[in-house]
Amino acid sequence: xxxxxxxxxxxxxxxxxxxxxxxxxxxxxxxxxxxxxxxxxxxxxxxxxxxxxxxxxxxxxxxxxxxxxxxxxxxxxxxxxxxxxxxxxxxxxxxxxxxxxxxxxxxxxxxxxxxxxxxxxxxxxxxxxxxxxxxxxxxxxxxxxxxxxxxxxxxxxxxxxxxxxxxxxxxxxxxxxxxxxxxxxxxxxxxxxxxxxxxxxxxxxxxxxxxxxxxxxxxxxxxxxxxxxxxxxxxxxxxxxxxxxxxxxx
Numbered sequence: 664x665x666x667x668x669x670x671x672x673x674x675x676x677x678x679x680x681x682x683x684x685x686x687x688x689x690x691x692x693x694x695x696x697x698x699x700x701x702x703x704x705x706x707x708x709x710x711x712x713x714x715x716x717x718x719x720x721x722x723x724x725x726x727x728x729x730x731x732x733x734x735x736x737x738x739x740x741x742x743x744x745x746x747x748x749x750x751x752x753x754x755x756x757x758x759x760x761x762x763x764x765x766x767x768x769x770x771x772x773x774x775x776x777x778x779x780x781x782x783x784x785x786x787x788x789x790x791x792x793x794x795x796x797x798x799x800x801x802x803x804x805x806x807x808x809x810x811x812x813x814x815x816x817x818x819x820x821x822x823x824x825x826x827x828x829x830x831x832x833x834x835x836x837x838x839x840x841x842x843x844x845x846x847x848x849x850x851x852x853x854x855x856x857x858x859x860x861x862x863x864x865x866x867x868x869x870x871x872x873x874x875x876x877x878x879x880x881x882x883x884x885x886x887x888x889x890x891x892x893x894x895x896x897x898x899x900x901x902x903x904x905x906x907x908x909x910x911x912x913x
Contacts, residue, residue: 676699676707677699677705677706677707677710678698678699678702678705679698679702679703679704679705680704681698681704683704684704686703686718686721690718690721695717695718696714696717696718697713700713701713701714701716701717702714703715703718703721703725703733706730708732708736711732711733711736712736715736715737715739715740719740722737722738722739722740722741723737723741723742723745725737726738726741726745726748726749731753731754731756731757732756734749734752734754734757735754735756735757735759735760738757738760738761738764739760739764743764743765743766743769746761746764746765747765747769749761750772750773755776755777755778755780755781758773758776758778758781759778759780759781759784761773761781762776762781762784762785762788763784763788767788767789767790770785770788770789773785774789774796774797779802779804779805782797782800782802782805783802783804783805783808785797786800786805786808786809786812787808787812791812791813791814792814794809794812794813795809795813795817795820797809798813798820798821803824803825803826803828803829806821806824806826806829807826807828807829807832809821810824810829810832810833810836811832811836815836815837815838816838818833818836818837819841819844821833822837822844822845827850827852827853830845830848830850830853831850831852831853831856833845834848834853834856834857834860835856835860839860839861839862840862842857842860842861842862842865843861843865845857846861846865846868846869851872851873851874851876851877854869854872854874854877855874855876855877855880857869858872858877858880858881858884859880859884863884863885863886864886866881866884866885866889867885867889869881869885870882870885870889870890870892870893875896875897875898875900875901878893878896878898878901879898879900879901879904882896882901882904882905882908883904883908887908887909887912890905890908890909893905894906
């Protein structure tokens with residue numbers, strides 16, 4: 664990198680005025696902050712983060728700072744008691760830090776947070792027995808996290824979820840004996856998951872599915888006596904899979 668390039672980059676680096684900084688006479692003189700690199704006064708998340716990494720003891724002073732990014736970065740170093748007083752912070756980035764750091768027993772207030780990422784973090788941390796309160800969340804990504812972690816015996820309420828990705832997760836986790844409840848799902852992708860997991864003696868309907876990929880999965884698992892009709896399947900891959908099954912049985 665030549666001198667001209669370095670000069671241009673230096674000129675673009677946000678810098679605070681150290682003359683008005685309350686930390687000028689202690690942290691600056693002791694080398695615990697560096698203008699343009701580790702500085703709490705600069706409008707730069709990178710510099711603020713470096714400042715608090717060196718000076719975590721000052722986080723409390725900035726918990727109520729007007730600049731959301733200072734509050735959010737300071738929150739990484741605050742005590743749990745102080746974090747609990749920030750639950751109604753107006754900025755979602757700050758509340759996301761809270762959702763990640765607060766003890767599980769203190770997450771209840773954030774279950775209905777307006778920010779999706781906050782609720783996703785809550786869904787990822789709550790004990791499985793408390794997840795059902797998020798099963799009807801308006802955002803499918805939150806419901807998908809619930810579907811990943813909910814106890815399998817409690818997945819039934821998500822069987823008819825309007826979002827395919829949520830139902831895919833349900834289909835991959837639902838107890839095998841209950842998979843028949845998803846046999847007629849509108850998504851062929853989900854029916855393929857069901858066909859790959861359901862008990863062998865329940866594969867009959869999947870051998871007649873309208874989607875060749877579902878029939879293919881079913882044909883690879885179904886009893887041979889159920890495959891005779893698929894010898895003439897309209898799809899070449901299905902016919903090939905059936906021929907292979909019969910050849911291997913000889």
